Amino acid sequence: MADLNSLLATEIATADGTLPPEALPEPRSQGKLVLRKFLHHKLAMASTAVLVLIIVLSILMPLFWPHSFEDSSFPSFAKPNGDFPLGTTQVGKDMVSQILRGTQFSLLIALTVSILSTFVGVVLGALAGYLRSFTDSAISRVTDLFLIIPQIAAAAILAKVFGGGAWYIVALVLAAFGWMQIARITRAEAMSLSQREFVDAARASGAGTFRIIFKHLVPNMVGSITVNATLAVAQAVLAEAALSFIGLGVQLPDTSLGRVILENYAQLQTRPALFFGPFIVLVLISLTINFIGDGLRDAFDPRQRRMKA
Numbered sequence: 001m002a003d004l005n006s007l008l009a010t011e012i013a014t015a016d017g018t019l020p021p022e023a024l025p026e027p028r029s030q031g032k033l034v035l036r037k038f039l040h041h042k043l044a045m046a047s048t049a050v051l052v053l054i055i056v057l058s059i060l061m062p063l064f065w066p067h068s069f070e071d072s073s074f075p076s077f078a079k080p081n082g083d084f085p086l087g088t089t090q091v092g093k094d095m096v097s098q099i100l101r102g103t104q105f106s107l108l109i110a111l112t113v114s115i116l117s118t119f120v121g122v123v124l125g126a127l128a129g130y131l132r133s134f135t136d137s138a139i140s141r142v143t144d145l146f147l148i149i150p151q152i153a154a155a156a157i158l159a160k161v162f163g164g165g166a167w168y169i170v171a172l173v174l175a176a177f178g179w180m181q182i183a184r185i186t187r188a189e190a191m192s193l194s195q196r197e198f199v200d201a202a203r204a205s206g207a208g209t210f211r212i213i214f215k216h217l218v219p220n221m222v223g224s225i226t227v228n229a230t231l232a233v234a235q236a237v238l239a240e241a242a243l244s245f246i247g248l249g250v251q252l253p254d255t256s257l258g259r260v261i262l263e264n265y266a267q268l269q270t271r272p273a274l275f276f277g278p279f280i281v282l283v284l285i286s287l288t289i290n291f292i293g294d295g296l297r298d299a300f301d302p303r304q305r306r307m308k309a
Contacts, residue, residue, distance in 0.1 A: 037299040044295020047288035054285060058103040067094035069101040077271060086277045089264060099278050102257040105250060106237055106285070109171045113236035116175035118229040121182030126213045129190025143180050151177040152239065156248040167254045174239050182228045189221045223300030227293055234289035241282055257282045
């Protein structure tokens with residue numbers, strides 16, 4: 001009898017043009033919608049798989065690879081063979097182990113730069129967009145000043161002045177010139193969000209400036225922050241490679257893909273495997289991160305086609 005009554009109620013509701021609450025689809029949270037849209041972005045998912053594979057190989061493969069990146073006792077310029085798939089360098093080091101070690105440091109530097117530059121950019125941009133007036137003017141002028149300074153040239157000078165060579169010095173120098181774009185984007189979004197009703201309600205309830213910024217504004221900017229932080233990783237990989245390629249980046253005993261390319265650039269014509277090995281890995285990392293950033297941008301964009309429930 002209960003089933004018959006519920007069936008009649010459903011038919012009556014349908015005839016009236018409405019549906020009972022239990023017949024409505026369960027609403028999805030924004031996070032689930034973003035994740036589902038990202039998972040349906042084929043290029044982003046393929047790039048994610050490739051990037052994860054590169055990261056896993058760079059971390060785990062050295063544990064099982066028979067040759068150490070520090071071992072220079074092998075024959076100089078050995079041709080690619082079963083023991084040395086990409087040959088050896090001029091000083092007798094296995095190229096595969098050099099690429100694995102360089103990938104570790106390049107990704108470590110890029111991730112550090114992305115975290116630091118994103119943090120600085122979000123804080124300064126949110127303060128400028130919310131407080132406006134003198135604070136906005138001061139932060140905007142500093143941002144403009146950093147934007148007109150040639151990044152690579154300035155980073156090379158600072159790396160030299162502060163004893164460049166250690167990976168963390170290179171990361172700090174690159175982060176010092178990597179926050180301006182995210183600061184501008186965050187400032188624009190903070191200015192728009194500060195006019196919304198929930199910010200007025202927070203002010204009326206007595207919330208302070210930092211609580212409003214980090215409790216109400218920043219969480220509503222998570223989409224653009226995530227996308228720009230992802231793209232900052234790709235930019236940092238290339239910037240570090242450029243510094244190392246001109247000899248002002250990572251120095252021994254540390255290494256990076258840029259330094260490995262520099263050390264084997266002279267062998268481009270005669271022993272191309274020594275050059276194109278690290279070069280291809282560097283290009284793959286940069287491309288995959290950019291494609292992942294594009295996928296995240298599409299996933300967070302509300303104007304994109306809605307996914308079916």
